[in-house]
Amino acid sequence: MKQNSTSSDIRAGSSQPELFTADGHLTDLAFKLLIDEQLDSLQSLEVSEHLSFCDRCLERYTEILCSDAPVDLDTGQELPEVVHLMEPPASLHDSVMQTIQNKTRVFYFKKAASVAVAASLTFVFWSGGILSDKNFSKRVNNLLDGLYTSSQSILEQTSEISDSINDFFHSIQNSFHQPRHTPPSK
Amino acid sequence: MTQREFSQFVTKYEKLVFTICYQFVKDYHEAQNLSQETFLSAYRHIDTYQGDNYKPWIARIATNKAKDYLNSAYSRRVMLASSEEDSVETLASVKQIDSSQQPDEMYISKEGSGTIEQMIRSLKEPYREVCILKFIEEKDTQEIADLLGRPKKTVETQLYRARSILQKQIKEVYHDETK
Numbered sequence: 001m002k003q004n005s006t007s008s009d010i011r012a013g014s015s016q017p018e019l020f021t022a023d024g025h026l027t028d029l030a031f032k033l034l035i036d037e038q039l040d041s042l043q044s045l046e047v048s049e050h051l052s053f054c055d056r057c058l059e060r061y062t063e064i065l066c067s068d069a070p071v072d073l074d075t076g077q078e079l080p081e082v083v084h085l086m087e088p089p090a091s092l093h094d095s096v097m098q099t100i101q102n103k104t105r106v107f108y109f110k111k112a113a114s115v116a117v118a119a120s121l122t123f124v125f126w127s128g129g130i131l132s133d134k135n136f137s138k139r140v141n142n143l144l145d146g147l148y149t150s151s152q153s154i155l156e157q158t159s160e161i162s163d164s165i166n167d168f169f170h171s172i173q174n175s176f177h178q179p180r181h182t183p184p185s186k
Numbered sequence: 187m188t189q190r191e192f193s194q195f196v197t198k199y200e201k202l203v204f205t206i207c208y209q210f211v212k213d214y215h216e217a218q219n220l221s222q223e224t225f226l227s228a229y230r231h232i233d234t235y236q237g238d239n240y241k242p243w244i245a246r247i248a249t250n251k252a253k254d255y256l257n258s259a260y261s262r263r264v265m266l267a268s269s270e271e272d273s274v275e276t277l278a279s280v281k282q283i284d285s286s287q288q289p290d291e292m293y294i295s296k297e298g299s300g301t302i303e304q305m306i307r308s309l310k311e312p313y314r315e316v317c318i319l320k321f322i323e324e325k326d327t328q329e330i331a332d333l334l335g336r337p338k339k340t341v342e343t344q345l346y347r348a349r350s351i352l353q354k355q356i357k358e359v360y361h362d363e364t365k
Binding site: 016018019020021022024034035037041042044045046047048049050051052053055058059061062065066084085086087088089091092093095096097099100101104 | 189192193196197200201202203204205206208209210211212214218221222225226229241242245246249250252253256257259260263310311312315334335336337340343344347
């Protein structure tokens with residue numbers, strides 16, 4: 001691979017190839033040098049910058065790359081035997097899909113963990129007698145109903161479950177700030 | 187789009203994406219990394235894509251990934267080269283058109299403004315138009331971006347690089363005059 005120093009990169013360059021037309025689009029020479037991997041690092045950067053916003057040149061570039069019968073940009077003659085597209089590494093597809101699956105798995109694991117924590121806390125409070133307060137018990141029952149409903153649609157609407165959990169914790173927090181119900185003295 | 191559909195999408199466009207990345211970075215391993223980043227980015231945004239032709243869309247993502255890679259590599263090299271040059275640089279006049287200097291300051295501080303204008307007008311694209319609009323017609327960056335149909339950030343980086351080019355040219359002129 002060709003290495004270019006920075007000093008050679010920074011140039012006004014009257015001797016440099018014409019990569020851009022007067023109206024700012026890429027020349028055929030620019031496409032040819034790009035495809036032949038003859039651009040230096042700054043030229044590659046300039047061309048990529050242009051392709052990042054110019055629809056016309058990007059379309060031209062993809063046409064050249066994907067053409068069934070590529071054309072020699074110097075002579076305009078068809079070069080049917082030339083294949084511009086490179087064969088990617090065999091592992092590319094698998095690594096992309098594996099990464100996507102891992103990210104998806106982590107996403108759903110976090111959601112499932114949130115539900116599990118909420119359910120565990122509910123069980124602890126319930127079995128610890130905190131829920132003997134009738135009003136408190138009623139509120140928690142309502143919340144559990146809501147939690148159950150939300151968990152049914154977790155795969156489609158995971159955000160709903162977060163709201164239920166938030167409400168649940170909020171109610172628990174509020175209940176600790178309210179005076180406990182005391183039985184009437186006989 | 188389901189994962190199975192996206193898998194087919196990857197199969198369909200992996201050659202195109204890898205080729206684009208490789209032609210820009212000219213490094214097999216880096217092209218592979220950029221191709222993977224391209225597809226991951228596509229997966230995140232594919233459901234919000236409004237168009238019906240995925241080819242230019244995925245080609246643009248790949249080009250952007252390559253551009254970001256080249257830009258950061260270029261910036262690192264320039265920074266390194268600048269620090270080396272600064273350590274031995276003693277000519278104050280070269281600083282007259284420092285890369286971070288505003289065009290107004292640059293313009294006023296240079297006696298031979300005609301020479302600078304000539305240098306600007308002889309620049310090649312993609313720097314010529316942005317420099318004329320900025321330094322001679324004194325338009326702001328957003329106006330230039332609108333006029334040329336380029337993103338504002340691209341205009342800013344092109345101006346930054348153009349300043350470096352001009353700085354180098356002035357340095358050469360100064361050296362020639364002092365000989």
